[in-house]
Amino acid sequence: LCSTSRKTLQAKGWIYTGTYRGWYSTQDELFVPESDVTEVKNASGTVQKVNVESGHPVEWMQEKNYVFRLSHFQKDLLHWLQSSEGVVKPAKFKNLLVHWISAGLQDLSVSRESTRVHWGIRVPGDSSQTIYVWLDALVNYLTVSGYPDKNFTWPPDCHVIGKDILKFHGIYWPAFLMAAGLEPPRSILCHSHWTVNDEKMSKSKGNIVCPYKKVDKYTADGIRYFLLKEGVPHSDGNFNNTKVQHLLNAELADTLGNLLSRCTAPLVNKHQIFPSYDQESFESFTDGQEVLNRLHDLADKVKDKYVEGNIYQGIDEVMAVLRRTNALVQNSKPWELAKCDSEEKRLHAVLHVALEVLRVSAIVLQPVIPVLAARILDKLR
Template sequence: MCAKSLIFTRKYSVATKTVSFFTTPIYYVNAKPHIGHLYSSLIADASQRWQKLKSHNQKIIFSTGTDEHGTKIQRAAKMHKTTLNGYCDAISREYRDLADNFSVEYSDFIRTSEVRHKSTVQAFWEKLASKGLIYKSTYQGYYCVSDETFLSESQLKEVEQDGRKLLVSTESGHPVEWSEEANYIFKLSSFREDLVYWLKQNERAVIPQKFHKILLDLINSGDALKDISVSRPSSRVHWGIPVPNDPDQTVYVWLDALVNYLTAAGYTHSSKEDFNKVWPPDLQVIGKDILKFHGVYWPAFLMAADLEPPRCILCHSHWTVDDEKMSKSKRNVVNPMEKGEVYTRDGLRYFLLREGVNHSDGNYNDTKVLRLLNAELADTLGNLLSRCCGKSLNPNQEFPRINFDKISRLDVTKQLIKHLENLPNVCAAHYDDYNFYKCADAIVATLHSANLFFESLKPWELKKSPETKEDLDAALHLAMECLRVCGILLQPLTPNISEALLDKLSVLRSERTFEDSRRFSWENREFSGRKLGAGSAVLFKRIVLAEEKIKKAQKG
């Protein structure tokens, strides 16, 4: 099979694709959600919100969901002394609640236990089998139950545990066991050239570049491209989707899970024309621990079925806690629902997107969360709005009209205007590269400039004399204009805080697009001022209680 003939000779219906398609990974229900799961969802959500912001008429499908089959789920349900369906229902509900509570605006929540997904998996299997890419054979090797995968000897290491020598996965550290069984095998080895070509002809096929290189090295290494088992005996793994025409085998949990994206796109449940409007995915967000499955197996499966691979796979790094790996054994797994009660859900959402860097592990620390949220959301953003809307400085409760005659000549005014004029394009470049922390940096820097401008003009002095009323209005107006622009650009990061801010400034819903952030009030001669909204001017309260708790914990 030749990469060039596959990628270029087959005519992908690019012209018919009219729907943007964003996905999170689907989350395995063997455990409750932690901040790493939330982080994946927030990246995907912020990305699709940015797409809506800059192309507000663009139709978008955004899917998330839960992966519910396999040996680990069988064991987890047994350990919790509940039925398989009951266990999956309960944990899946927690992931759905997580998305809902942190404003993850998905359009489809996929569960691999659904009937629609079962039919998609079986149809996809039959497509691969019809092309002679699946064969039955005896498969033997070291199998890792925790990772649901076979491993080669080069992927193993020997460790000592409780006086015994064990073989474990070099990547995950999970133990392996020897397995020999009749399985169906997928001809993965046939797709080496295709995968290499797919990566080399598109530098953004996998981002950041660090993971693009890791994947290319992995594919070229040899071990990653051996034919792989894509089924398990149903006598061992009964909780899964039956292989078509062979009830003695269930579909490998990773093939099953990856096909969820096709289920969401309507592979078997919509017309071919409608499916082509959606496929391929524009952005698939994953964590680095599942890079091999999404960067090797998934595109190979798709190529085998004559489907285009994802246009971009965004692979992000993990979160440590106080500079240590997050794990159950260390009892340091961060529960996002609990932390959301302390720092607010909007606050935790902002922190993760503000601090997360895709190419490197982020570090979660309660003191850092507290200080960042108080400094940026409460003091820098919230306090500026509060002062502009306070009845002391703004008794008429208005976004006043503007007269720049005097203040436009001030250096502090020129500096703020320069920040504001540059900000939309700076944010656009960072959002397009999924560097959310850089967007936050640019917005906060602009807000600092606005606060400096406000302090320099001393509006509390200007309000004392009728002769300086125009200067006071100009100071209030320019600060509010900065808040308006920043509020629009913050929408992908903090949708609820942005909504409250823009509502308070009486910004129409139809005027909250990216293009609106590039239209400035001082260029609009028709702007005559408007009344402020009736809502509260308090965007984010300083978190004092959490600060006291942290100090007590540190003393203890």
């Protein structure tokens, strides 16, 4: 596939032979534009040039390469980014791409001398050159689509990436696709990273979080819930054991678990049933209509947030309804209603609504806490 894609770009005139000159960062594996190179003093006091973005040293290099006409696609890339509000989410990353592209694009070297890069796929017809990672790795996304067979499926609805590879997937990749006559992804969801106790994770600091150990401590559902609730796309999340414990206690135990316990306690729900609903009886609760209104819109609101990639906002919608329902139960005092036979309809009405809130909440939370959601739904059968 890599060779096929490279041949396609060559045949269409998008690749040419050139002498590539520039500042090269071995650690970043890329040529760095002059505007992104600065001078710094290292620990020994020696002045050296480094990549502004990564801080890694660069060296001047000149070699024969095959070059992709990236500069030709500047207008096309800007048009793609501006064709839809949600083509790259969150907006801050879309704006960053627009800034990079508007500053001007240079043609991109897509090969390296084989004497320097021994691994990789040789350029078809020129074994002295190795196809570089831009083309090699990125075109692999086409593999699962069935490309280049006739009935391949493309483009993807959403491409999920990390912010550290935004330039490669938001500029190089769509440009390669356009050059090959293919559509870019319909949308790109770019997520941020995780810190630990407000510090970047690194082996040297010994602060890398082992997810398996955290699963043993908090359960898989607990870790999933924390990561999806705190891992917002637009900024880095912070992993902290105290924070994990507090969130799980406050939301899964005290909010979700508390409502379930209240509505299924034998003293309140003697026959362990999902009672029938009586509208007239429920209207006697002053704050009941607000809960019904929130419940009516809950599934659609959560779905919209999930589709946007804002999972945390979908969870917030659920928790808001659960907290309001807990307040309804607290104010209606079903444990008092259960003591009087004449209040049975009112008891059943409030239990029905509370249990329905739990049912819908469990359904929409299945992608987040699948095991716990299944247990709740089993209990409500």
